[in-house]
Amino acid sequence: xxxxxxxxxxxxxxxxxxxxxxxxxxxxxxxxxxxxxxxxxxxxxxxxxxxxxxxxxxxxxxxxxxxxxxxxxxxxxxxxxxxxxxxxxxxxxxxxxxxxxxxxxxxxxxxxxxxxxxxxxxxxxxxxxxxxxxxxxxxxxxxxxxxxxxxxxxxxxxxxxxxxxxxxxxxxxxxxxxxxxxxxxxxxxxxxxxxxxxxxxxxxxxxxxxxxxxxxxxxxxxxxxxxxxxxxxxxxxxxxxxxxxxxxxxxxxxxxxxxxxxxxxxxxxxxxxxxxxxxxxxxxxxxxxxxxxxxxxxxxxxxxxxxxxxxxxxxxxxxxxxxxxxxxxxxxxxxxx
Amino acid sequence: xxxxxxxxxxxxxxxxxxxxxxxxxxxxxxxxxxxxxxxxxxxxxxxxxxxxxxxxxxxxxxxxxxxxxxxxxxxxxxxxxxxxxxxxxxxxxxxxxxxxxxxxxxxxxxxxxxxxxxxxxxxxxxxxxxxxxxxxxxxxxxxxxxxxxxxxxxxxxxxxxxxxxxxxxxxxxxxxxxxxxxxxxxxxxxxxxxxxxxxxxxxxxxxxxxxxxxxxxxxxxxxxxxxxxxxxxxxxxxxxxxxxxxxxxxxxxxxxxxxxxxxxxxxxxxxxxxxxxxxxxxxxxxxxxxxxxxxxxxxxxxxxxxxxxxxxxxxxxxxxxxxxxxxxxxxxxxxxx
Numbered sequence: 001x002x003x004x005x006x007x008x009x010x011x012x013x014x015x016x017x018x019x020x021x022x023x024x025x026x027x028x029x030x031x032x033x034x035x036x037x038x039x040x041x042x043x044x045x046x047x048x049x050x051x052x053x054x055x056x057x058x059x060x061x062x063x064x065x066x067x068x069x070x071x072x073x074x075x076x077x078x079x080x081x082x083x084x085x086x087x088x089x090x091x092x093x094x095x096x097x098x099x100x101x102x103x104x105x106x107x108x109x110x111x112x113x114x115x116x117x118x119x120x121x122x123x124x125x126x127x128x129x130x131x132x133x134x135x136x137x138x139x140x141x142x143x144x145x146x147x148x149x150x151x152x153x154x155x156x157x158x159x160x161x162x163x164x165x166x167x168x169x170x171x172x173x174x175x176x177x178x179x180x181x182x183x184x185x186x187x188x189x190x191x192x193x194x195x196x197x198x199x200x201x202x203x204x205x206x207x208x209x210x211x212x213x214x215x216x217x218x219x220x221x222x223x224x225x226x227x228x229x230x231x232x233x234x235x236x237x238x239x240x241x242x243x244x245x246x247x248x249x250x251x252x253x254x255x256x257x258x259x260x261x262x263x264x265x266x267x268x269x270x271x272x273x274x275x276x277x278x279x280x281x282x283x284x285x286x287x288x289x290x291x292x293x294x295x296x297x298x299x300x301x302x303x304x305x306x307x308x309x310x311x312x313x314x315x316x317x318x319x320x321x322x323x324x325x326x327x328x329x330x331x332x333x334x335x336x337x
Numbered sequence: 338x339x340x341x342x343x344x345x346x347x348x349x350x351x352x353x354x355x356x357x358x359x360x361x362x363x364x365x366x367x368x369x370x371x372x373x374x375x376x377x378x379x380x381x382x383x384x385x386x387x388x389x390x391x392x393x394x395x396x397x398x399x400x401x402x403x404x405x406x407x408x409x410x411x412x413x414x415x416x417x418x419x420x421x422x423x424x425x426x427x428x429x430x431x432x433x434x435x436x437x438x439x440x441x442x443x444x445x446x447x448x449x450x451x452x453x454x455x456x457x458x459x460x461x462x463x464x465x466x467x468x469x470x471x472x473x474x475x476x477x478x479x480x481x482x483x484x485x486x487x488x489x490x491x492x493x494x495x496x497x498x499x500x501x502x503x504x505x506x507x508x509x510x511x512x513x514x515x516x517x518x519x520x521x522x523x524x525x526x527x528x529x530x531x532x533x534x535x536x537x538x539x540x541x542x543x544x545x546x547x548x549x550x551x552x553x554x555x556x557x558x559x560x561x562x563x564x565x566x567x568x569x570x571x572x573x574x575x576x577x578x579x580x581x582x583x584x585x586x587x588x589x590x591x592x593x594x595x596x597x598x599x600x601x602x603x604x605x606x607x608x609x610x611x612x613x614x615x616x617x618x619x620x621x622x623x624x625x626x627x628x629x630x631x632x633x634x635x636x637x638x639x640x641x642x643x644x645x646x647x648x649x650x651x652x653x654x655x656x657x658x659x660x661x662x663x664x665x666x667x668x669x670x671x672x673x674x
Contacts, residue, residue: 044579059415064401071575072547075599078396079499098575162416203540203568210409221572226580231540233570235558238408238435241674242381243563246667262412273674277667330583330614337578337610 001188003316013177015134016147020170027155030112036084037064043098045222046090051214052304053149061162070102083110088152092141094122103127116148142308172298179294180309186289187310195317197282201253209237210263215304219311227326237266248277258285259303338525340653350514352471353484357507364492367449373421374401380435382559383427388551389641390486398499407439420447425489429478431459440464453485479645509635516631517646523626524647532654534619538590546574547600552641556648564663574603585614595622596640
């Protein structure tokens with residue numbers, strides 16, 4: 001595959017999967033010790049990557065789960081954030097300013113802080129109790145964080161007696177890294193064609209439903225806007241029908257991410273509408289590329305990771321096609337803010 | 338004021354305030370009877386209008402509060418949605434398709450369903466137990482729903498013993514409708530100038546923090562996109578610094594909504610950054626228009642309602658300036674979807 005190091009990719013994703021026993025031990029021990037709730041506190045795009053786990057827990061677990069903006073929570077505080085809280089704080093760099101500021105508050109409060117980082121020798125790498133470290137970079141971190149947050153969610157369900165097949169799912173997860181590579185390989189022949197669609201408009205609406213919505217939001221925000229300076233309008237597939245649909249007309253690009261979770265009928269509704277009113281509807285479905293060797297349940301749970309891994313292929317072609325390297329920034333790490 | 342009926346406005350907002358005892362009775366009785374959680378289930382923009390109440394409860398109350406998309410929940414179900422749940426379901430029309438579908442599921446589950454509607458003789462007006470009816474239209478519904486959802490939140494806090502000054506706040510709320518009119522009057526001389534800024538670009542980034550973020554999202558999505566077909570990119574003021582800021586350059590319009598809640602420092606951070614890199618930063622602050630007769634606490638809690646009421650003035654000028662009536666639609670109520 002174009003600009004792709006398979007061994008490195010497999011090592012990183014296997015690293016995420018191998019955190020399963022550590023995550024399970026931490027979550028299990030905390031809940032057994034009387035933890036009262038769990039906060040997902042990510043800043044920026046990595047918070048979107050926690051969202052499928054939040055959805056899963058809100059709908060399947062009685063354990064109180066919050067997500068919030070560290071940048072806000074550090075100003076407002078929360079009555080629910082106490083020494084009995086479990087806090088999951090992801091940050092690839094381990095240095096995200098807003099999260100580091102929140103870390104100090106969390107330490108005052110005495111919460112159990114599980115940081116998920118790419119680098120140990122950083123404020124969040126040092127500040128976690130524990131810090132779970134899995135090296136990754138921008139091209140590999142989405143899948144890693146989706147897997148890690150899924151493991152957190154599954155461990156909460158297990159600790160609460162709300163899941164029957166934790167062991168089977170985690171055992172099957174060991175096959176996920178290879179399945180992701182297989183999905184990339186299946187997508188690769190089409191990656192350039194899809195990249196041409198992205199390169200062909202200076203504005204794209206992005207939509208998705210269920211656990212695909214956070215990935216649509218992530219790819220639009222953190223790849224196309226941040227790394228390619230292309231304007232996007234991410235909108236949830238349900239909200240799409242309450243306002244943003246009025247922007248659709250011939251020539252307007254709408255990119256729809258489809259996965260295999262229970263919310264996919266909302267994506268189908270978008271297809272049925274949009275194909276009538278724009279010639280630029282692009283649908284990308286994980287089901288077209290993900291190997292069927294993966295169980296339907298895991299294909300559904302991992303749909304956002306699968307889409308992220310396909311989009312990495314698209315981006316690899318896009319940066320060359322547009323002569324705009326993914327690492328180029330106007331402001332990030334170039335000016336103070 | 339231009340195209341404005343003050344008596345009608347005051348009647349509608351007073352109607353929202355007057356729901357206080359009904360809301361308090363329902364929430365208080367439900368919690369006293371052992372309700373285990375509360376769901377805010379709005380579809381489209383009206384869900385954004387519930388968000389300040391969700392924020393308040395997540396941070397100040399131990400009572401479990403969920404918000405979700407009815408269109409998703411009807412497909413996924415939720416372990417937390419039971420006969421012991423209180424469900425708050427807002428819909429101005431009372432006919433919102435996704436919410437009506439959810440209503441049937443809620444009735445099966447046996448949840449206590451409080452609908453907040455503008456029209457009694459509708460599916461959601463008939464299906465609430467109770468339905469709280471306060472007539473409003475697009476130009477007056479935002480403030481009404483912000484007030485009603487604030488009342489829900491305050492009543493939860495009261496029922497849980499988590500607030501000391503419920504009575505004082507609700508008593509002061511009686512002055513809110515007149516304060517909103519005063520804010521409109523203070524803004525009116527500038528409304529046309531701000532409308533010219535909106536009319537002057539075909540794309541606007543919109544941002545805000547805290548309880549101002551949902552209003553930025555609402556105005557961008559449900560007014561500018563839906564009613565004016567102007568492209569927007571709504572993004573939370575914290576997320577702005579994690580991707581979307583890279584789109585900023587001279588000529589790019591960024592509209593910042595500022596209120597008076599604890600999260601306003603995040604808006605200030607946007608100002609400090611953006612004023613250096615675009616000549617089209619527009620800041621609208623509720624503090625510049627809201628009468629100081631309102632207490633600081635209520636000014637903070639009502640900031641989104643105050644901004645909504647200012648933006649109604651802007652929109653009144655905008656639709657004339659652009660010769661694009663706010664009621665014009667390409668698709669809504671014109672084609673099936």
